[in-house]
Amino acid sequence: MxxxxxxxxxxxxxxxxxxxxxxGGHPAPGHAHHPKLQHHFDDMGQQAEAATLGMWVxxxxxxxxxxxLFMAYLVYRHASPSxxxxxxxxxxxxxxxxxxxxxxVSSLTMALGVRSAQxxxxxxxxxxxxxxxxxxxxxFLGIKAIEYTEKFRDHIVPGPNFRWEGxxxxxxxxxxxxxxxxxGLHALHMVIGLGIMTWLALTALRGRYNADYYTPVEVAGLxxxxxxxxxxxxxxxxxLIGRHYHAA
Amino acid sequence: xxAGHVAPKSMYYMVFLALLxxxxxxxxxxxxxxxxxxxxxxxxxxxxxxxxxxxxFMHVRWSTRLTWVVAMAGFFWLLILFxxxxxxxxxxxxxxxxxx
Numbered sequence: 001m002x003x004x005x006x007x008x009x010x011x012x013x014x015x016x017x018x019x020x021x022x023x024g025g026h027p028a029p030g031h032a033h034h035p036k037l038q039h040h041f042d043d044m045g046q047q048a049e050a051a052t053l054g055m056w057v058x059x060x061x062x063x064x065x066x067x068x069l070f071m072a073y074l075v076y077r078h079a080s081p082s083x084x085x086x087x088x089x090x091x092x093x094x095x096x097x098x099x100x101x102x103x104x105v106s107s108l109t110m111a112l113g114v115r116s117a118q119x120x121x122x123x124x125x126x127x128x129x130x131x132x133x134x135x136x137x138x139x140f141l142g143i144k145a146i147e148y149t150e151k152f153r154d155h156i157v158p159g160p161n162f163r164w165e166g167x168x169x170x171x172x173x174x175x176x177x178x179x180x181x182x183x184g185l186h187a188l189h190m191v192i193g194l195g196i197m198t199w200l201a202l203t204a205l206r207g208r209y210n211a212d213y214y215t216p217v218e219v220a221g222l223x224x225x226x227x228x229x230x231x232x233x234x235x236x237x238x239x240l241i242g243r244h245y246h247a248a
Numbered sequence: 249x250x251a252g253h254v255a256p257k258s259m260y261y262m263v264f265l266a267l268l269x270x271x272x273x274x275x276x277x278x279x280x281x282x283x284x285x286x287x288x289x290x291x292x293x294x295x296x297x298x299x300x301x302x303x304x305f306m307h308v309r310w311s312t313r314l315t316w317v318v319a320m321a322g323f324f325w326l327l328i329l330f331x332x333x334x335x336x337x338x339x340x341x342x343x344x345x346x347x348x
Contacts, residue, residue, distance in 0.1 A: 045252065052307075053315050060322035067326045071333050078337055093275065100271050108264040111305045118254050211252070218307070225305045229298045235271075236290040240278035244286065 036213045048215050055219045059226050066230055069182050073237065076174050083171020085242030090156060091179070092147060096239035099143050100231065106136035107228045114221040117214035123207040126217070130201040133224065137194050144187055151176070179238055186234060189227045196220050253310035263304045270297045 034044050041047040077084045113129030155163040158177045166172060200220050203209070209217050274293045282289060303309040308319055 048252070049312055049315075052311060053318060056315055056318045056322075060318060060325075063322040063326055064329070067329055070326075071329055074330060074334060075337055078334070093278075097271065097275050101268060104264065104267045104271065107267075107301060107305055108260060111260050112257070115254065115257065115260070118252065222306055225301050228305075229301050232297045232301070233291075233294050236274050236278070236294055240274065240290060242286075243278040244281040 034212055044212060048218070051215045051219055052222070055222045059222065062226060066182075066185065069178070069185065070233070070237075073178050073182070076171075076178065077241075080168065080171035080174065083168030084175050085245065086166045086168055087172035087175035087179075088239065088241040089243070090154070091239045092150075093239055093243070095143055095147050096235050099140050100235045102136050102140045102143070103228045103231050106133050106140070107225050109133045109136065110221050110224045114214070114217050117204070117209040117217040118211060120210040123205055123209075126204040126209060127201050130197055130204060134194055134197045134201070137190055137197070137224075141187060141190055141194075144183065182234055182238070186227065186230055189230070193220075193224055193227055196223065253307065255304070255307075255310075259304065263300050266300055267297050270300075 037044055037047060041050065109129050110133045113126060113133060116126045116129055151157050155161050156172070156176055157180065158173045162169075162173050162176075164172045197220065200216060203216065270293050274290055277289050277293070278286065280286075302319065308315060311319075
C-alpha cells in the first residue's frame with residue numbers, strides 16, 4: 001500500500017474529517033432565510049449558539065483579568081492578615097450588603113428581560129425590564145460614589161495624603177490599593193454595562209427582538225450577570241474580613 | 249434548539265430568593281467567630297451563589313456541552329492560578345534559611 005492510501009484512511013477515521021452540524025440539525029436549504037441569519041451559519045439556532053460560545057470565551061478572559069487582582073489580594077492578605085482585618089473594618093457593611101442586594105435584583109430583572117425577548121413579549125415590556133435593570137445598576141454606582149467620597153474625606157485613599165490611625169498603616173494602605181483597583185475595575189465594568197444596556201434598550205424599542213432572534217439581549221445578559229458574580233466574591237473578601245472580632 | 253430554552257418565571261424568582269438568603273447568611277456568618285472556618289463558609293456561600301447565577305441566570309444549565317467546557321475551563325484555570333501561586337507563598341520558610 002502507498003503512503004497516500006494510509007493517510008486517507010487515517011483522515012476518514014478521524015472525527016474531524018466528517019462535516020458536523022453543531023446544533024444537531026435543522027439543515028434547511030430550501031427554507032426562506034431569517035433576515036438576521038448570516039450566510040456562514042446553517043440556521044438561527046447554530047448562529048445563536050456560536051454567539052453564546054463567543055461571549056463565554058470573552059468572559060473567560062474576563063475571569064483571568066479579575067483573577068490577577070484576586071491573586072494579588074490572596075498574596076497580600078496572606079502576608080498581613082491582621083492589617084487586612086483592621087483595614088476592612090473601615091468599610092461600611094450596610095452599604096456593601098445593600099449594593100449586593102441591588103446587584104442581585106438587577107440580575108433578576110435582566111434575566112426576566114432576556115425571557116421577555118425569548119417569549120416575544122411586546123417591545124415596551126422588553127424595554128421596561130432593561131430600563132429597570134439600568135436603574136438598579138445606576139443605584140449601585142451611586143452608593144459606590146458615596147463610599148468613595150467618604151474614603152477621600154477620611155484620607156484613606158492610598159497616596160501621599162494617606163493617613164491611618166490604627167496599628168498597621170502600611171498593610172492598610174496595601175488593602176485600600178487593592179480595594180480601589182478591584183472595586184474600580186468592577187465599577188468600570190458596570191459603566192460599560194450601562195452603555196451596552198442603553199444601546200440594547202434603543203434597539204429593543206424598535207421591536208428588534210423576538211423568539212426567533214434575541215442574541216444581543218442574551219449576550220448582554222451574560223455580561224451583566226458576570227459583573228454580578230465578580231461582586232458576589234468582592235463583597236465578602238473586602239467588607240467582611242474578621243468582623244467577629246469587633247462583634248463582642 | 250438548546251439555546252432557546254425558556255425557563256419558567258417562578259424558577260428565576262426561586263434563584264433570586266436563594267441569592268438573597270445567601271447574602272444574608274454571609275453577612276450573619278461574618279459576625280460569628282468560627283476561627284478559620286469563617287473564610288471557608290464565606291467562600292462556600294459565594295461559590296454556591298455564583299454557581300446559581302451561572303447555571304440559571306446565564307442559562308448554562310441548558311447550553312451546549314461546548315459552552316459548559318469553555319465556562320468551566322475559565323474557573324478551572326483560575327484555580328490553577330491560585331493553586332500554583334499560593335504553592336509558592338504558602339511554603340516559604342518551610343526549610344530553614346529559605347525565607348524571602
